[in-house]
């Protein structure tokens with residue numbers, strides 16, 4: 001039987017999502033990545049600011065049409081990545097996000113891949129814009 005409850009952390013991040021992009025200031029960000037979830041057709045966009053000297057993420061914002069689980073997953077992801085190097089952030093998996101959230105109901109696990117996928121696309125977008133194409137691992141944004 002599938003789990004029918006959300007953890008307290010999921011509820012908290014859904015009710016009080018962190019780091020949502022609320023202003024139209026996309027131009028202030030250094031990398032933007034967009035992805036969609038083929039299972040439900042929801043879109044996710046992640047925006048990052050990067051310190052060019054240390055290749056560290058200094059800010060991470062996002063927007064989505066995704067569900068409560070996608071919102072909670074990306075909210076916690078945005079907190080996790082600030083202060084990480086691009087390499088560290090790139091290595092984050094849906095499993096890491098689930099761990100931070102204390103899990104998701106089984107039929108909602110697919111929602112947690114939206115944020116990390118969009119984040120990797122944002123990192124690759126940063127590499128493309130800054131002459132580091134050799135580091136790009138995803139296909140065109």
Ligand code: FES
Nearest residue numbers: 040041042066067
């Ligand atoms: Fe499925 Fe709204 S997209 S309930």
Ligand code: FES
Nearest residue numbers: 040066067070111
């Ligand atoms: Fe579409 Fe969760 S993001 S069902």
